[in-house]
Amino acid sequence: MTALALALGGVHKRFGAVHALRGVDLRVPRGSVFALIGPNGAGKTTLFSVVCGFLRADQGQVSVLDGTPEVERFKGRLSALPQDAVLGRELTVREHLTFLGRLQGMSQETAKREAERVLAIVDLGELAGRRAGTLSHGQIKRVGVAQAFLGDPELILLDEPTAGLDPRHAHDLREALRGHRGRRTIVVSSHNLQELEAICDEAAFIDKGQTLESGAVSALTAQDAEIFVVLAAGPEPIDVVRARLGDARVEWEPQPRVLRVSFQPGPDRAAEDVIADVLRELLAQGARVSGVGKGRSLEQRYLEATR
């Protein structure tokens, strides 16, 4: 059985008349980079807040690092980038981070070293001596991300970490998250699904306060059970391919000119084998192939799940 960093069962949270979480179920394996995907108002930030203990669930089970969400257990083990929290304005970035490091139990010296280390992750080393109140929105966001890496905690929750970052820093952050794969559990929420697909092992779709689907990204995007071929203008031998593949489901989307093939994977039938079969048949019929791939994008799956 996979060890879990986070397990939520039937979690509800209401804010007066607003029912923000309506029975969320979530299982985040240890060591995974986990994507929390959903539209605005889906309940992602509320969910993060419940896991951190900022909000108390009205109903349901919440297990974080094998226990209830309590700060006494979290200290130095869990960190988060809260979406809309603001740092004090008057002290320097270094002072803020050193203070937070010390609250995690570090000595003054260790906390200072850690502050420099995490600032390097977000490329803010030069601004360590700047007052937090003088930073730009993007720089504040990067300091927020940096504090989440203080002490290399077991579980890191990042709510929209790349929102407001320029492309280069967003890329650097993605690389940093990728670097933690397998070592630390990271839960990320973002609207950038391409970004999530590139860095995450697992994902969950959340909408209207409910979990719609969750699992390994490869399974959600059917990487092993679906292939697609994009055809250029010319012959469309869809029926021939359908007849050739037998039990596989073949769909043709005329507008983007995409041929999709869903199949039951097996020891003798990997996605690569199906791609070879389909291409052979298409080329034999004179079709012009302009692209090939496996599975569906996370975005497509998300759109289907939330339709």
Next chain:
Amino acid sequence: MAASSTFWRDAWLIAGFDLRESIRTRRALVLALLYLLVASITSYIYVEVVKFAEEATAEVVAGISDTGEKVAAAAAAGAAQGAGYTGLLYVIAGGDQQIAGHLATYPPMVLVFAWLSLGALPWLIALTSYDLVAGDLHLRTVRFVALRASRGAFVLGKLLSQVLLVALIAGLGMLPVLLIGSAYLPRFDVLDSLLALLRAWPILALFAFAVLGPVACASQLVRGPGAARFLAIFFLSVLWIVGVWALFTPAPLSLLRWLTPFAYKTQFFHPDLLHRLMNAAGCIALCAGYAWIGFQVFRRRDL
């Protein structure tokens, strides 16, 4: 035991950080300036009163030609002023002769400064510390700390930082007393006054505890700084009214005055050290009590 030491360490870290942050804010500057203003005005008024008394005495004495009569008149004027001052001390002491006697051991200028500071502190604190928790809730800054320290350590740290801030600013307020006194009063004893000011300093800090209790309570009950400010001023106003009312009420209702910070002011000048220590403990207990009431809401609150 380990949890307890962690709690105190966290509270102290939060207090130190918050103090460093607070003293760099514009609000701390305003508080310091207001306090300096209060101290300067107080000292100036005292100097003017002393000058007026001396001039009045000189005027009376100038009209007398006989040297013996002059001495007698000056002594009589001095005695009258002394009697007036003693009467004032008696009023300040709330009619308590022991306290009035102890008040007389303070240099008058220091006493006037300390007494007016104690009168001004509650309202200055209400206007500057109202958001000690509500401000962090409003901006959600508390979320950075809430994953690393308990809510109890957070509130205690914030409280301590405000007490330290008040102590710092009160210490600053002593400067005008020394400067104005030594500049305008020929018989001003700087060393004696400095020692008396240092005696008054912990009184101001300890009294700040008593005032910060209701203010911290208000700050934990609501999220918005505006609402917290209104509530803090409302609480202190109600407590002030209760304190005055209790003074003129027979026992046991008169004991209600001990639920207000204002009852502890005079008792800091009791001649008995144990009594003063009990009074200090009372201030801290009052702070803890009110802060605890607010904490019952804060500890269950969504951050």
